[in-house]
Amino acid sequence: xxxxxxxxQPSGNEPRPWHGPVPPEQAHLRVTHAHRDQVxxxxxxxxxxxxxxxxxxxERVDLAMxxxxxxxxxxxxxxxxxxxxxxxxxxPHPSGPRPLPRDxxxxxxxxxxxxxxxxxxxxxPLIMLATMGRxxxxxxxxxxxxxxxxxxxxxxxxxLLLTVVGALLVPLIWAAWFxxxxxxxxxxxxxxxxxxxxxFRMVK
Numbered sequence: 001x002x003x004x005x006x007x008x009q010p011s012g013n014e015p016r017p018w019h020g021p022v023p024p025e026q027a028h029l030r031v032t033h034a035h036r037d038q039v040x041x042x043x044x045x046x047x048x049x050x051x052x053x054x055x056x057x058x059e060r061v062d063l064a065m066x067x068x069x070x071x072x073x074x075x076x077x078x079x080x081x082x083x084x085x086x087x088x089x090x091x092p093h094p095s096g097p098r099p100l101p102r103d104x105x106x107x108x109x110x111x112x113x114x115x116x117x118x119x120x121x122x123x124x125p126l127i128m129l130a131t132m133g134r135x136x137x138x139x140x141x142x143x144x145x146x147x148x149x150x151x152x153x154x155x156x157x158x159x160l161l162l163t164v165v166g167a168l169l170v171p172l173i174w175a176a177w178f179x180x181x182x183x184x185x186x187x188x189x190x191x192x193x194x195x196x197x198x199x200f201r202m203v204k
Contacts, residue, residue: 028069039064039073040099040137046080058102065135099137101191106132110142110188117181122150142188147203149184149196153177 040061047057060076067073101107109132116124125146133140157173160166180196187194 028071030069031067031073035070035073036064036067037137039067039076042077042080051080054102061102061137062135065137099141101138102136106136106138107189107191109136109139111185113139113143114146114181114185114188117146117150118178121154122147125150142184142194144203145195145199145201146181146184148201149177149180149199151202152196152199155200 043052043057043060043064046052047054052060064073064076067076101110109128113125113128113133116127118124120127125143128139129143129147133143153173157170160170160173184194184196186192
């Protein structure tokens with residue numbers, strides 16, 4: 001497994017970050033989200049170069065998102081590695097390439113990750129992250145952004161209510177919360193790379 005502190009530096013008997021064929025003795029080892037995202041980076045590069053059509057791209061991304069071991073990932077790039085970067089770095093948002101929706105279902109799922117926050121607060125985007133976020137990088141991206149925003153608003157409101165001045169600010173915060181949540185949902189429908197302002201990004 002790759003440590004979360006530095007996914008690019010293997011230690012001991014841990015497998016190397018996934019970037020191509022792996023030794024047979026490592027093929028059965030489980031992969032992490034970082035490994036899956038690295039493979040999707042390769043696939044996105046190949047798709048942009050015209051080396052994959054949309055159906056092939058969608059199929060391989062689905063397989064990558066559901067891969068359990070290195071052996072599951074290896075076939076997805078066997079015909080692509082010579083023409084794409086050999087070791088794309090895994091970097092948390094916003095450094096990496098922005099994921100794009102594959103179809104209307106991705107857009108609706110991402111918009112729901114924002115919109116459900118109006119009714120369920122952090123639980124709404126968390127549900128989308130745990131369901132559609134496992135199948136779509138675009139939904140996952142927006143669900144994480146919405147989850148961090150909902151947690152930030154909820155926790156900051158609790159803290160502000162402990163003081164008189166803070167309590168006066170809470171209604172303004174929740175008015176902004178409503179507007180920004182709606183804007184986030186609309187941005188997700190339009191393939192936007194929306195980021196909430198003044199948000200603590202606790203979830204990566």
